[in-house]
Amino acid sequence: MSIVLAVVLCTVVGALGAVILVAASKFMAVEEDPRIEQITGCLAGANCGGCGYAGCADYAKAIVMDGVACDKCAPGGAKSAAAIGKIMGTEVSAVAKKAVVQCQGNKDNCKPSYEYKGIQSCAAAAALYGGPKDCSFACAGFGDCVKACKFDAIHIVNGVAVVDQDKCTGCGACAAVCPKHVIMIQSAGPDKPVVMCSNCDRGPVAMKECATACIACGMCQRNCPSDAIHVTDNLARIDYDKCTGCGTCVAKCPKKIITYPLKKNA
Amino acid sequence: MIVKLAAIFFSMILVNNYVLVKFYGICPFLGVSKKLDSSLGMSAAVIFVMFMSTAVTFPIQIFVLDPADLGYLQTIVFILVIAVLVQFIEIFLKKYMVSLYNALGVYLPLITTNCCVLAVTILVVDDYGADVQTLGFAAAYIESLVCAIGSGVGFMLAMCMFSGVRKRVEVCDAPGPFKGLPITLVAAAITSLSFMGFGGIVESLFNVTL
Numbered sequence: 410m411s412i413v414l415a416v417v418l419c420t421v422v423g424a425l426g427a428v429i430l431v432a433a434s435k436f437m438a439v440e441e442d443p444r445i446e447q448i449t450g451c452l453a454g455a456n457c458g459g460c461g462y463a464g465c466a467d468y469a470k471a472i473v474m475d476g477v478a479c480d481k482c483a484p485g486g487a488k489s490a491a492a493i494g495k496i497m498g499t500e501v502s503a504v505a506k507k508a509v510v511q512c513q514g515n516k517d518n519c520k521p522s523y524e525y526k527g528i529q530s531c532a533a534a535a536a537l538y539g540g541p542k543d544c545s546f547a548c549a550g551f552g553d554c555v556k557a558c559k560f561d562a563i564h565i566v567n568g569v570a571v572v573d574q575d576k577c578t579g580c581g582a583c584a585a586v587c588p589k590h591v592i593m594i595q596s597a598g599p600d601k602p603v604v605m606c607s608n609c610d611r612g613p614v615a616m617k618e619c620a621t622a623c624i625a626c627g628m629c630q631r632n633c634p635s636d637a638i639h640v641t642d643n644l645a646r647i648d649y650d651k652c653t654g655c656g657t658c659v660a661k662c663p664k665k666i667i668t669y670p671l672k673k674n675a
Numbered sequence: 676m677i678v679k680l681a682a683i684f685f686s687m688i689l690v691n692n693y694v695l696v697k698f699y700g701i702c703p704f705l706g707v708s709k710k711l712d713s714s715l716g717m718s719a720a721v722i723f724v725m726f727m728s729t730a731v732t733f734p735i736q737i738f739v740l741d742p743a744d745l746g747y748l749q750t751i752v753f754i755l756v757i758a759v760l761v762q763f764i765e766i767f768l769k770k771y772m773v774s775l776y777n778a779l780g781v782y783l784p785l786i787t788t789n790c791c792v793l794a795v796t797i798l799v800v801d802d803y804g805a806d807v808q809t810l811g812f813a814a815a816y817i818e819s820l821v822c823a824i825g826s827g828v829g830f831m832l833a834m835c836m837f838s839g840v841r842k843r844v845e846v847c848d849a850p851g852p853f854k855g856l857p858i859t860l861v862a863a864a865i866t867s868l869s870f871m872g873f874g875g876i877v878e879s880l881f882n883v884t885l
Contacts, residue, residue, distance in 0.1 A: 415745055422752055426759030433763050437770035528848050 442473045444496055451492040453484035457559055459580030472497065484560070484578035505598075506579025508563065508572045509670050511607045512591040514547035515567040519619040535588035544618040546607045548591050554583035574671060597649040599671035602659050606666045609642045621666050629658035629667060676814070680821045682881035687825030689873040693791050694833040696870055700791030704834060705859060707782075708841055714834040720782035722827030725795050727764060728757045729823035732796040733816060737807055753796050761787045795826045837866055 448469035455465070460481035462468035471477040472493060479493040483506050525534055525541035531553040539545030550568040562576035563583050570583070570592070584592040591607045606623040608615045615622035625643040637651035638658050645658070645667065658667045693699045700721070707717040732753050740746055765783045768776035786792055799819040806815035840862050849858040878884060 411744065414743055415748055418739070418743065418745060418748065419751060419755075422755050426755055430759060430762055430766075433766045437766050439769050528846060530846060533846065 445469050445473050447496050448472055448479075448493050451485065451489045451496070452482050453489060453578070455484050455559060455578075455580070457484060457578075457580040457582060459483045459578070459582065483580045486578070506581075506594050506596045507574055507577050507599075507671055508579060508581070508583055508592050509595045509603050509605075510548060510563075510570045510572055510592050511603065511605055512546075512548040512569055512589075513605050513621040513666065514542055514544050514619045515569040517567065518621045519544050519547055519568075532586075532588045540589065542619075544608055544610075544615070544622060546589065546591070546609060547619065548587075549589055553586045553588070554592060557582040557586040572670075595671060597652070599669065600654040601649055601652050601669075602647065602654065602656065602667050603670050604638075604645045604647060604667050605670065606644065609644050611643050615643065621664060623666055624664060626663060628661045628663060632657050632661045678881050679883055680818065682877050682883045683818060683822050684825040684828075685880075686877040687822055688829040688832060689870070690875070690877050691826075692829040692833055692870055693794065693826050694830055695867040697794070698867075699794040700789055700830060701863075703785065703789065703791075704830075704837065705856070705863070707785075708834050708838045711835060711838045714838045715831070716778060717782045717785070718827070718831030718834045720779040721786055721789075721791070721830050722824065723779065724757075724761055724764070724783070724786050724792055725823045725827040725830075726820065728753075728760055728792055728796050729799055729819055731760055732756055733799060733803075733819045736800045736804065737812065737815075741804075749797060749800070750793070753793060757792060757796065758787050791826070791830065795823050799823060833866075837863065840866060 445466075446469075449466050452465040452469060458464070460468045460483070462471055465482075468477070468481065472479050479497060480487075480490040482489050482493075486505050519542045521541050522538070522543045523541055525537070527533055527537065529551050531540075531549040531551040534540050534549045534551055540547060540549040542549070548569045550565055550570065552565045552570070554563050554570050555565060559580070559582065560576050560578055562573045562578070563570055564573065565571075572583075572592075579594055579596070581594050584590075584594055589607070593603075595601070595603060604623060606619075606621065608619065608622040610618065610622075612624035612626060616624050623644050625640050625645070627640050629638045629645050630640050634655060634657060635651050635653050637648045637653070638645055639648070640646075645662075647658075656669075659669070687693075691697060694701065694704045703717055703721070708714045735752065735756060736746075736749065740748060740752065761783055765776075768779070768783075799822050803815045803819045803822065806818060810818075841859060844858055844862050847858070853861070
């Protein structure tokens with residue numbers, strides 16, 4: 410008799426729960442925009458957080474609910490931006506974002522200032538006299554960015570981080586962890602030049618520290634036809650709103666540190 | 676009564692901490708404790724769910740299972756009830772309390788049938804079920820609810836403390852085979868050892884026997 414009671418009790422509890430849940434999902438249903446699900450399908454699905462939201466679904470929600478721009482998914486690139494644009498009914502032209510390491514201070518160009526034997530992490534090394542290289546602005550070279558990259562697109566080559574542009578999705582995870590802030594996310598496209606140095610020391614000092622340092626000579630600034638490059642804090646900086654990609658600075662730079670890092674075989 | 680409730684509350688946090696002393700809920704303890712904000716969100720959800728499920732399962736045990744002499748169905752019925760309850764809470768919050776849903780939403784499904792939630796509901800019946808005869812249902816019910824909240828707060832304490840420990844462990848230069856989870860487990864063991872030091876403190880502090 411007691412087994413019957415047990416079976417009945419379990420069935421009743423289960424059935425009651427089922428009824429409650431069905432009723433709840435019916436009467437308390439929250440209407441979600443079907444576009445949210447569609448857009449989530451268009452995104453890369455890496456949940457990298459490069460867009461600044463907690464995940465792909467969160468970003469899709471923000472696009473529909475708050476009208477956020479739909480070109481923020483770096484791994485999805487122009488393809489997913491176009492697909493989302495179609496769903497949302499807006500046209501977009503997105504340029505693929507890529508990470509660029511603004512430092513070429515590898516072991517040949519920039520000598521070590523001391524022998525570092527501590528924790529093998531850029532964050533720890535950078536805390537000790539700005540890192541173990543002569544140039545205190547240089548890539549520390551312990552690969553915090555390599556660990557942060559979900560796409561195997563950045564590697565330490567001869568003591569300096571180098572981005573594999575084919576694999577890079579421009580999500581910005583490397584730039585976020587870099588304690589030296591030498592990684593920038595280039596969104597201007599491959600036709601615009603990049604200053605491949607982050608050194609803010611005065612010219613003579615910079616020259617001693619690294620063979621590929623910006624010495625703040627101002628040649629680029631004087632010759633730029635569109636007033637797009639300026640030396641501020643002893644470092645040449647490009648204003649991509651004005652830059653036409655003419656290449657004058659690339660030709661004039663005496664240290665040859667302004668290049669087109671995103672151009673194939675340039 | 677108040678002294679006893681306070682003693683129950685603090686003993687659940689320090690002496691009988693569910694994570695560090697009784698070793699329940701190790702999965703979220705290791706999984707979600709990487710960052711302080713996510714461990715706080717998870718613990719808030721755990722406190723909430725522990726309280727709600729104890730509030731529901733304790734009367735079920737006293738008024739349904741015990742009179743029908745079906746105490747052995749406790750586990751299966753409790754799991755059913757907790758699962759339904761958590762699902763219901765999720766739907767309810769989504770509809771009526773969106774801000775709370777946004778804060779807890781991600782963690783609620785994770786703890787639907789988490790062992791520490793089930794453990795609280797079952798152990799509360801073991802500990803305070805007998806008080807129904809001596810003190811009456813209301814007193815025993817309040818005791819069990821305080822115990823559930825204390826367990827949740829203890830969980831939160833363990834999570835937040837351990838997320839701090841973990842921050843240090845992540846940057847330490849551990850030997851190769853220990854990197855990652857093994858060194859985290861060692862750190863968890865030492866944290867748990869330190870909690871053994873609280874043994875007996877609540878009884879002598881509040882001068883009661885629990």
